[in-house]
Amino acid sequence: MKDQFNTALGNLIDKLGGWFNAIIENIPNFILAILVMICSYFGAKYVSRLVRKLVENRIEQDSIKNALSRVIAVLVVALGLFIALGVLNLGKALTSLLAGAGVVGLAIGLALQGTIANTFAGLVLSFRKKIQIGNWVETTGYSGEVMDINLKDFTLKEADNNIVIIPNKTILENPLKNYSLTTKMRIFLECGVGYESDLEEVQRITQETIAKTFDQVKSPEDVEFYYTEFGDSSINYLCRFWIDAESMLEKLRAKTKAIIEIKKAYDAAGINIPFPIRTLEFNNKLDIKDSKSVDSGDKQ
Structure with a gap:
C-alpha cells in the first residue's frame, strides 16, 4: 500500500x-x-x-x-x-x-430562418438609395409614408394615420412603387357632359380652367383632353395634366381642387354633367272600378 x-x-x-x-x-x-x-x-x-x-x-x-x-x-x-x-x-x-x-x-x-431573412433584408433595404425614410411608397396593397426601416420590419404610415408594419422579407420580394423618386405626378380626371353640350366649348373651358388653377400648367395646350366614349347618359372624356408633387396626398389634393374648379366653370357656362336616371313606368290598364269588383268577388 x-x-x-x-x-x-x-x-x-x-x-x-x-x-x-x-x-x-x-x-x-x-x-x-x-x-x-x-x-x-x-x-x-x-x-x-x-x-x-x-x-x-x-x-x-x-x-x-x-x-x-x-x-x-x-x-x-x-x-x-x-x-x-x-x-x-x-x-x-x-x-x-x-x-x-x-x-x-x-x-x-x-x-430562425424567418428572423434571419428579415434581418438581412433590412440591411439590404437600408443601403438602397431608392427607398428612404420619408418617401411615399405603395407595396403589397398598402400606401403611405416610410416611417422606419429596422432589422425586423418596414413601417408605413397611411393617409388615414394608420401604422402598417410589414416584414422586411416581404418588401424585398414584392414590387414597390415609390412616388417620391420624381418631383412630378400626373393627374387623371374622368368626367362626362350632356349630349346637348358643345364639345369643343367643353374642351376649351376644361383646359383653360386647369391652366388657371395650377401654376405648373403653363398653357391650356399642356392639358391633354380626349373624348373616350358615348356613354349611357353622357359623352365621357379623359383629362390629364402634370403637377409638382412627391406624395399621394398632394396628388389627391390637386385632383380635388381641379374637380371643384371644373364644376364651377361648368355651372357658370351652363354645361350639364348628367347622372344616370332610372324611370319607373307602370302600365296598369286595369280600371279602379274593375279592381274593386275583383276584390269584392274574392271576399265572397
Whole structure:
C-alpha cells in the first residue's frame, strides 16, 4: 500500500513538473496571446467606430448602424481569439471550437430562418438609395409614408394615420412603387357632359380652367383632353395634366381642387354633367272600378 501511494505521488509530482515546465516554456506564447486579445479588443472598438462613420451618411436608421458596428466588432474579437489559440498551439481546441460553432450556427439558422431573412433584408433595404425614410411608397396593397426601416420590419404610415408594419422579407420580394423618386405626378380626371353640350366649348373651358388653377400648367395646350366614349347618359372624356408633387396626398389634393374648379366653370357656362336616371313606368290598364269588383268577388 505504501509503495502504491509513493508511486502515485511520484506520478503526480512528475505531471505537475511537466505542466510547470510547459508553462515556463510557453510564457512568451501566453504573453503574446494576451497581447493579441488586448489588441483585438481595442481594434474592434476602433473598427466599430470607423464603420459607423462610413455608414453615417448612407443609413439613417440608428438600429442598423448599431447592428453593423456590433457585428464588425464581434468579428474582429473572434479573429483575435483564433489567432491567440493558434499562438498557444491549441490547434485541436481551435478545430473543435470551429466545428462546434458550425453546428450551433446551423441549428440557430434553421430555427430562425424567418428572423434571419428579415434581418438581412433590412440591411439590404437600408443601403438602397431608392427607398428612404420619408418617401411615399405603395407595396403589397398598402400606401403611405416610410416611417422606419429596422432589422425586423418596414413601417408605413397611411393617409388615414394608420401604422402598417410589414416584414422586411416581404418588401424585398414584392414590387414597390415609390412616388417620391420624381418631383412630378400626373393627374387623371374622368368626367362626362350632356349630349346637348358643345364639345369643343367643353374642351376649351376644361383646359383653360386647369391652366388657371395650377401654376405648373403653363398653357391650356399642356392639358391633354380626349373624348373616350358615348356613354349611357353622357359623352365621357379623359383629362390629364402634370403637377409638382412627391406624395399621394398632394396628388389627391390637386385632383380635388381641379374637380371643384371644373364644376364651377361648368355651372357658370351652363354645361350639364348628367347622372344616370332610372324611370319607373307602370302600365296598369286595369280600371279602379274593375279592381274593386275583383276584390269584392274574392271576399265572397
